[in-house]
Amino acid sequence: MFAFVRSPGRQHQTTTARVHAAAGAATRIVEQKMRGRIGPIDLAVASSSGMWDLVADAHRPMFGRRDPQVWQHDRHAYGTTTITATGVLVVINAQACRGRQSEIDKTLLHELTHALQFNRPGARKLIEASIANNYGIRPMTEREAQAANRQVDADERQAARMERHHRQLAQSI
Incomplete structure (x- = not known):
């Protein structure tokens, strides 16, 4: 189910080990x-800057662009999830999580929730349109952008609620 595509150096091995141990549960x-x-899904553990490089690399085959600056909103984000040409990429930010088990578990639950959301009917098409808009390839209308933003907000609320299951995750490993 998982393809582990990248892990940062030894300084983040606690986070990497926890992600590997907890991903299935x-x-x-x-x-x-x-x-x-x-x-x-492809699952990666990366540094703060490496996280956005992975996102940009995942988008290049789909959009012909590679610009990590488009995505570097928050260098302290715990993780991110995006679509790829073949599915979904989940990236855990080892620097932000700093090896703290509860943060790693919450982040995994949050980002895997997005992975599930991205597989819902129509979701991928909306995400593709949003990414194309962000890269300046195909601008969205104001109405389309508002609808996309409403969906992102709803998805974020649902993913944040899933984080409360981090104790269940810790007990299941």
């Missing part, structure tokens, strides 16, 4: 609570 929790399937 976190997936089962998210799928059970949300009654859906995540599907195949």
